[in-house]
Amino acid sequence: MKRIKIINGRIITPYRIIDGGTLLIKGTSIEAVSEGDIYATDAEIIDAEGKYVSPGFIDIHIHGGGGHDFMDGTVNAFLKIAETHAKYGTTSMFPTTLTCSKADLLKSLDVYAEANKQNTMGAQFLGMHLEGPYFALAQSGAQDPRYIRNPDIEEYKEVLAYSNDIKRWSAAPELEGAIEFGRYLKSKGVLAAIAHTDAIYEEVVEAFEVGYTLATHFYSAMSGVTRRNTYRYAGVIEAAYLIDSMDIEVIGDGIHMPPPLLKLAYKIKGADHIALITDAMRAAGMPEGDSILGNIDTGTKVFVENGVAIMPDRSSFAGSVATTDRLVRTMIKMADVPLIEAIRMISKTPATIMGVADTKGSLVAGKDADIVIFDDNINIQTTIINGKVVYNASDF
Known part of the structure; x- marks a missing residue:
C-alpha cells in the first residue's frame, strides 16, 4: 500500500503538540506518529514546513x-x-x-x-x-x-x-x-x-x-x-x-x-x-x-x-x-x-x-488518515481524507 510521510510538522494530538514531529500514513490509515523521524524509504514526502498537522x-x-x-x-x-x-x-x-x-x-x-x-x-x-x-x-x-x-x-x-x-x-x-x-x-x-x-x-x-x-x-x-x-x-x-x-x-x-x-x-x-x-x-x-x-x-x-x-x-x-x-x-x-x-x-x-471516535477524530496509529495541515491563522494548506490528498492550496 502507498505510504505518505509528513515531516517538519507541529502535530496536534488530543493533549499536546509535537513540535517537528513526523506522521506516517499507510494506505487509508495512520501507521505511526513520532517526535522524531520515521524510517520509510518508500514513502512520498509531504513537508509541513513548520505548519500544524491536525486531525481532520x-x-x-x-x-x-x-x-x-x-x-x-x-x-x-x-x-x-x-x-x-x-x-x-x-x-x-x-x-x-x-x-x-x-x-x-x-x-x-x-x-x-x-x-x-x-x-x-x-x-x-x-x-x-x-x-x-x-x-x-x-x-x-x-x-x-x-x-x-x-x-x-x-x-x-x-x-x-x-x-x-x-x-x-x-x-x-x-x-x-x-x-x-x-x-x-x-x-x-x-x-x-x-x-x-x-x-x-x-x-x-x-x-x-x-x-x-x-x-x-x-x-x-x-x-x-x-x-x-x-x-x-x-x-x-x-x-x-x-x-x-x-x-x-x-x-x-x-x-x-x-x-x-x-x-x-x-x-x-x-x-x-x-x-x-x-x-x-x-x-x-x-x-x-x-x-x-x-x-x-x-x-x-x-x-x-x-x-x-x-x-x-x-x-x-x-x-x-x-x-x-x-x-x-x-x-x-x-x-x-x-x-x-x-x-x-x-x-x-x-x-x-457521533460514535465514530474509534476510527476518527485524533491522530493516533490505527485510525483513519484524515488530516489537515494549516498555518498559524488556520489557513488550510492540505486536506487528506483516508490517506488521499484531496486538496492542496499550492495547486490553486
Whole structure:
C-alpha cells in the first residue's frame, strides 16, 4: 500500500503538540506518529514546513455550500458540497436535511445513498442528520412552518425502516409523542438531539433520560428562562448547562453566538462537551448577496451580509455561511480558547458524540488518515481524507 510521510510538522494530538514531529500514513490509515523521524524509504514526502498537522475537521451539522444544498435532491449537489468544504479542512460530515414533506425526506435519503458511493474527492459522508419536522412552531426560525408537526409514530418508523443511513434526528422534546420518539431513536442506535424547542428544564431532564443527549445549534431556536404568569422557568439553555454530561453544538462563527456567549459556553461545558458546527447553507464558500435556503427551486429566498445568512424580513438568521476553518479561528481569536482545545471541539468531540471516535477524530496509529495541515491563522494548506490528498492550496 502507498505510504505518505509528513515531516517538519507541529502535530496536534488530543493533549499536546509535537513540535517537528513526523506522521506516517499507510494506505487509508495512520501507521505511526513520532517526535522524531520515521524510517520509510518508500514513502512520498509531504513537508509541513513548520505548519500544524491536525486531525481532520468533522462537521456534524451542515446543509450546503459552494452554491448547493442537500435539499436540492441531486447527487451532484451532495458531491459539490463535500468538495467545497474539503478545501476548508472538513474531512467528514453528516449531511443535514431541513423540515420538509415525507416524500422529500425519503428522496434525500435515496440521493445520499447514491452520492456516498460516488464521493471520492470530498469530505466523507458518515450518515444523515434529519433536522425536523418535529419542532415547536414558535421556534421555527428559518425552517418552513408548513411542514412542522408533532412526532408521528407511523411516519418515523417508516422513515427509519427505509434507510440505515440515519445517524441523528433533531426534534423538540416537549411535543406530544416526543418522549416515545426519543426512546425509539435510541433503540435503533440513532442519536436524538434537542432543537427548535420551547421546552422547560423539567422536560429536558425527562428527554435526556430517554436519549436526547445533544442540544442542536446551542442558543439558536431554543428556550432560555421564561416567565409564565408569575413564575419563572429554566429553559433548554439552562438545562444544558446544568446537566453536566449533556453535549452541545455551537455555530462558532462569532455571530450566531457572540464572543461573550462563546466564552460562557466554553467555560461551563468545556471542550469535551462542545462540538463546533458550521450549520452552513448553500452560500458557504460563495460571494455575499442573494441566496436560497433549502431546495434550489422551492426553498426560501434569503440574503447574505457580514458573514451570515438572514431571512428577508430580518426576523432570524437563515443558517450560517461558515466553514470549519473559520470556526476554529473564531474560537481562538474571539473566545480565547487554546488551539489544542479548539481542535478537539472540531475533531475528537464530534467524533465521540457521533460514535465514530474509534476510527476518527485524533491522530493516533490505527485510525483513519484524515488530516489537515494549516498555518498559524488556520489557513488550510492540505486536506487528506483516508490517506488521499484531496486538496492542496499550492495547486490553486
